[in-house]
Amino acid sequence: MSGGEARSRLRSALADTTRQLGEAGVPSPSVDARALIAHAAGTERPLVMVEELPEGFAQQLAHLTARRAQREPLQLILGRAPFRHLLLDVRPGVFIPRPETELAVDLMHQHLDGPPHEVVDLCAGSGALGAAVLDELPRSRVLSVEIDAAAAELTAHNLERAGTGRGRVLQADLLGEIPQLAAVAPVDAVLSNPPYIPPDALPRDAEVLEHDPHRALFGGGDDGLEVPRAVITWARRLLRPGGVLIMEHADVQGKAALAAATDCGGFDLLRTVPDLTGRDRFLVARRAPGEPTSGSERLSR
Template identity: 35%
Template sequence: MLRRSTAWLEKRGVESPRLDVEILMAHALGLKRLDLYLQFDRPLSDDELDAIRKQVVARGELRPVAYLVGKREFFSLPFHVDERVLVPRPETEHLVELAIERLQGVDAPVVADVGTGSGCIAVSVLHAVAEARGHATDVSAGALEVARSNAERHDVAERLAFHEGDLLEPLRGTADWGALDAVLSNPPYIVRGDSSVEEGVRAHEPEAALFVSGDDPLEVARRIAEAAREALAPGGFLGLEVGHESGQAAREMLDGLGYGDVALIKDLAGIERVVVGVRA
């Protein structure tokens, strides 16, 4: 079953067919991946075969594995994910690391995660910084439901408020406006014509999570940076994930908007992934 499904997925252009089949089979059978090898001669019932086939066929349609198994690990925590949210990416962990590091020593910090999706950024930061509280915003009510379930799962829901609306706007007029210690975001930054976007991502992940409306990858990032100048406390910082060719432009954007100590952080592949600036 493993061998045949792997070959079938390979023909359909799946990048890591063997690994994907192992994950999907283990999930369908309620086993660990290793058990597939320990029980290699176990006969499969018709129901089990049927469950595996359904998963493999869906993967053949390039549906992300994370949606098929309903979870993805991020910053060493399991997150529930489904079609309502972007699958958390490992490169976003750099933004979380930076935030946790900079919040050390801040007394009872307050953070905002703009475009929270699965909640992976806000939940990971609050999980690591016990005295922090925060706000998570998203235009998608479905995404906020997923984020809330993840916050509950990791015991931070009492310290995290959820807001449906445009970027930082839901926080305007609240007591935390002008007093935030950190504004964090992994905003949409893909231009629709970008041919490097994988077919499965384009077909199955939410459009609102991926694409900007025009041809400027920093369109949404710029709106966040403009609003964050007012939303942050003096000395508070803005951390944004940016697309792989936008690092220098993002640095110039934050410089131009009057942020201080603007810096770029590279990911493990050496790509400038996160831009950070401090409200003067």
């Protein structure tokens, strides 16, 4: 096959795949079509540079397109998800990292009084936040806490790829007492994208409702904030004075999250920060000077 023939087939494939995905209601059919075509072609290069297509390309693309048309998340089809400077591995049954969560790492940098070295990621999911910290801060160490066994295993994998030997995982339920977690205090930052959806609010996107585990979506309690309140309580216990909590929440939960941190006590400089679309999505709270944190073990042990 000549380069011209390959490019002609690719143009046809792009038009046809985009049409199929658009008809299926996929939000970004052209972008997803390009990703599926590159995956079927076995290339990371721009499609305009592809000179040859592998045997079985058309059949593979048809299979991938059918999966996406059924609203299976693109990340699960490709087996990876971009997050800041990383391509993280993703697996069925584990929460898929979202681009909006990336802002949490920037907020951590902005609100600390020095470079963070000891970071705890609560409700780690795939390990996205912890892996980004390890990747961007070579002197950092991360402890990721996750209740689900499959997610904890994936987190360990992604942490090791991002920063060999500097990350570890603790499988535990934040709603209970966890001596191993309490013992790591004091730390510089606590990051978290916890489950926070109320029980009566169903996600609208089929990709979320049918493929993200409900344990990673619904936060418990009447308002969905049972787990986020536990995150705030743990942050107070873990952070050094001047350390910072960055916690994602729903765009309608800003006031409730601020109230939860105020009621918990031990924080100052509390604020709600919008995401890049202007929606209130992050609680930022600095650990106030005062009571010492508990525990003496460092994350490097």
